[in-house]
Structures are given as C-alpha cells and as structure tokens.
Amino acid sequence: AQSVTQLGSHVSVSEGALVLLRCNYSSSVPPYLFWYVQYPNQGLQLLLKYTSAATLVKGINGFEAEFKKSETSFHLTKPSAHMSDAAEYFCAVSRGSGYALNFGKGTSLLVTP
Amino acid sequence: NAGVTQTPKFQVLKTGQSMTLQCAQDMNHEYMSWYRQDPGMGLRLIHYSVGAGITDQGEVPNGYNVSRSTTEDFPLRLLSAAPSQTSVYFCASTWTSGGKRDEQFFGPGTRLTVL
Numbered sequence: 001a002q003s004v005t006q007l008g009s010h011v012s013v014s015e016g017a018l019v020l021l022r023c024n025y026s027s028s029v030p031p032y033l034f035w036y037v038q039y040p041n042q043g044l045q046l047l048l049k050y051t052s053a054a055t056l057v058k059g060i061n062g063f064e065a066e067f068k069k070s071e072t073s074f075h076l077t078k079p080s081a082h083m084s085d086a087a088e089y090f091c092a093v094s095r096g097s098g099y100a101l102n103f104g105k106g107t108s109l110l111v112t113p
Numbered sequence: 114n115a116g117v118t119q120t121p122k123f124q125v126l127k128t129g130q131s132m133t134l135q136c137a138q139d140m141n142h143e144y145m146s147w148y149r150q151d152p153g154m155g156l157r158l159i160h161y162s163v164g165a166g167i168t169d170q171g172e173v174p175n176g177y178n179v180s181r182s183t184t185e186d187f188p189l190r191l192l193s194a195a196p197s198q199t200s201v202y203f204c205a206s207t208w209t210s211g212g213k214r215d216e217q218f219f220g221p222g223t224r225l226t227v228l
Contacts, residue, residue: 009153034216043203044156044219090155100146100171103155103219 002093006104019078023091136204143189144207195217
C-alpha cells in the first residue's frame with residue numbers, strides 16, 4: 001500500500017521567499033510520486049513527477065522536487081515565490097505512472113506581498 | 114482535443130434523489146477514474162476502469178455505481194443521494210500502452226451539494 005503525508009495544511013511565505021512544501025511517503029514498492037497544484041475553483045494540474053529516473057525533478061512554473069529514499073521524502077521547492085503561486089498543492093503516490101493515485105490532504109500556500 | 118470534460122459543473126440534489134455525473138475524454142485513454150475531494154481530506158478514489166467493460170472499486174465506493182460501455186465515457190451514478198456525498202468530484206484519464214502508463218489528466222470537476 002502507498003500513502004503520503006503532507007506536513008502543514010497551511011504555509012505562508014513572502015513574495016520572493018523560498019517555497020518549501022513537505023511530503024513524506026510510505027510505499028511497499030518503489031514509488032511513483034507526484035505534485036499537483038489546484039487553483040481556486042479549478043481542476044488539478046500536474047507540476048512534476050518522479051518515476052525512478054533522476055532524483056531531482058524539475059517541473060513547471062519554476063518548481064522542483066527531490067526524491068530522497070533515505071528520508072522517504074519528496075519535498076517541493078521554488079527559490080522565489082510569486083503571488084500567482086498561491087494555490088492548494090497536493091502530493092500523491094502510486095505504484096506506477098498512471099495508476100490510481102493516493103493523495104495527501106493538501107497544503108494551502110499563501111503568498112503575501 | 115477537449116481533454117477530459119465533466120458535466121454538470123454544479124448540481125444541487127435533495128436527499129434520496131438520483132443522478133449521473135458525466136465524464137468524457139477524447140484522447141483514447143484506456144484508464145479512467147473518479148475521485149471525490151473534501152476539505153482537509155485531499156482526493157479519494159471512488160471507482161476506476163482499466164478499459165471498456167472493466168471497472169473496479171477504489172477507496173470510497175459505497176453509494177456510487179459506474180459502468181464503462183465505451184472508451185470515451187465513464188459516468189458516475191448516485192442511486193440515492195445522501196448529504197455525506199456533498200463534495201467536488203473529479204474524473205481523470207490516463208494513456209496506457211503495453212503496460213506502460215502516463216500521467217493522469219483531470220477534468221474541471223463537478224461541485225455537488227445534497228440537501
């Protein structure tokens with residue numbers, strides 16, 4: 001079985017500051033890991049995915065995440081926050097790309113001027 | 114391509130009423146799934162299908178039925194709506210070939226309120 005835990009339901013950063021959203025996973029098989037973003041009243045958009053290739057994954061909108069097996073983590077980062085980054089972010093795990101996803105409960109990112 | 118489409122966008126039901134949430138995709142994806150999103154709960158899998166004529170249950174299937182008569186369509190049926198089914202529902206589809214699967218593409222969602 002696979003599951004993820006997102007640490008912090010709400011994160012607030014200043015515009016221009018580092019964004020760090022935490023995700024830890026549990027998986028009985030090598031995991032596939034994903035980060036999705038959801039803007040208000042919209043569907044989910046894939047930011048990036050880890051599928052057992054490079055451990056540092058670069059995604060859209062300047063986001064990246066690093067897979068750390070020893071720490072069972074897949075934290076999402078962005079060097080400089082922009083106001084448009086304010087959204088809900090979901091970490092998810094599956095046993096393969098395209099298989100059913102197990103989502104975390106989400107982290108709401110607030111960016112202040 | 115229109116991608117994954119869902120109708121309606123909004124729906125209000127009374128307890129005990131039935132309805133069908135529609136989901137369609139024009140990408141010839143074999144794998145389709147339904148999720149519900151509730152505050153503080155993330156998204157939870159309701160049902161999924163690996164191809165026409167094949168469906169299976171996810172994490173929270175009770176109170177929902179699905180069928181998959183064509184590759185394009187994957188409707189979700191509520192036979193007797195309950196207030197606990199008030200949620201936002203997302204449909205997703207995935208390209209598959211020879212056992213390989215790509216990322217899931219999500220529809221825009223249906224916001225359902227059961228009074």
